[in-house]
Amino acid sequence: SGLLAVVVMGMVMGNMSLPNLKELLYFKESLSVLLISILFILLAANINMEDLYLIYRWETAALFAIIAFVIRPLGVFASSTNSGLKINEKLFISWVGPRGIVAAGIASLFGSKLVSQGVEGAEYITPLVFMIVLGTVLLNATTARLFAKMVGVFLRKSNGIMIVGASKFSRIIASYLKKYGRSVVLVDTNASNIRLAKEQGLDAINADIYSDSISDDIEFNNIGFLLALTGNSQINDYALERFSDRFGENGAYRLVHANEVNNPNKNADMGLFSATDDYVNMMEVARYHGEIHEIKIKSQDHFKGLIEITKTDNNIIPLFIRNVYKIDIIPSMPLDLEIEEGSVLAYLGKEIIEKDTGEVVTKEDPS
Structure with missing residues (x-):
């Protein structure tokens, strides 16, 4: 009942508009690490070698395999339905998701009480749960990095x-x-x-x-x-x-500062998107032409031509160069960027249209 009360209280507080909630979460994380570490030590201290000898049999290994490789993945996949997680992410959670302390605590409490009341088989509860917790922690902790690489969730x-x-x-x-x-x-x-x-x-x-x-x-x-x-x-x-x-x-x-607009070489290494578009112009373009368009880049010279067009029209702001593999942020001095095959220029503002004759105009251009 105490555990249930704490869980319900956490759910209620988590959905309230509490000030400084994030600070409470940080404090909770630090406190949890301390208390859980102490609790694991205390629970392990209640296990005797004689208890472990009771479960030294093949059925224990079978139970461990079923829990680790069948029951836990099923639980993760069922509880994460419609969560937006990908299959490889669910597999990783199934492998290394946090577990153990609640089961170990409850097993230690009920196991000792049932043994004292003479319930048949109760002496297996605490060592079995302890073995499952210890085995999964050792297995998953030592292979987490390798498994993350195998399922493609490792952040390189x-x-x-x-x-x-x-x-x-x-x-x-x-x-x-x-x-x-x-x-x-x-x-x-x-x-x-x-x-x-x-x-x-x-x-x-x-x-x-x-x-x-x-x-x-x-x-x-x-x-x-x-x-x-x-x-x-x-x-x-x-x-x-x-x-x-x-x-x-x-x-x-x-973004370039207003006093840098007429001095494009100033702080060019940290300028963003365009040497002539400061915050005010970005807001104006977003207000009247708030959509990002893309146009295929045919060559390095073609890219330079597109950049020149953006310089002459304040309603077009270059943002990114995108291809299948990556998105490159365009700096304020972009002409030295190497253009890979299949890249497109993403820009904010009026749409650029290339005619069959090779002439480039904007969509609102009356010609």
Whole structure:
């Protein structure tokens, strides 16, 4: 009854709008590690060698195999129905998912009580459960890395993207990246922007990048790219200065500042998308032409021509170069990028149309 009460209380609190809930979760995690470690030691101390000799038989190995390779996977697949998890992810959870302490605790309690009451076979309960817990922990812990590689869930490179700022064009960009399989997390202090992002199915966190606790957020574990897209140049600079090493190991970029628009070579290594499009223009384009289009890149010269078109039309902003294998973020000085066969240019704004004659126009062009 005590365990049930705690579980119900956790479900209720988890669905309440509690302030500082994340801090409570962090404290709970630390406390859980401490208490569970102590509990495992205490439970193991109740097991005698004589108890283990009772289960030294082939039936024990058969029971272990059925639980580890049949019952547990069935439980995971049944409980994760309609969860959005892929089959390989469910297999990995079946192999290494947390388990054991509740069963061990209940078995220790009831096993001793049933033995004291003389119930036949009760002496097998505690050692059997202890053996199952110990066996699965040893097997899964020592093979987790290998199994993750076998089923394809091993993270070889941090390809996630952290976007500072959740304005309209940030959400458009995040939705595009998510559509093509990239993990994206939006961070903003504006609760309305965060709400809109979540309504679009995006991962978004209402947080202040000046906060010391943001680096501990579990949502940022696979982040390798950092995009600072706020309207405040000081915040963008601070985001790169503080988080480039932690979250920008594969690339850290920011929008160009308003005073850099006429000086494209200034800070070109960290500029993003375009040397002439600052936050104001990004918002204007997102407001009137809020859709990302794609156009196939035929050659390196063709790509350079497309970039020149975006420079002459403020309503077209180049964003990414995408192919089957990856998505490259376009820096503010993009002409040196190597274009692979089958790549497309993803851009925000008016649609670019190539005529049969090779002439390139925008969709709204009256010609």
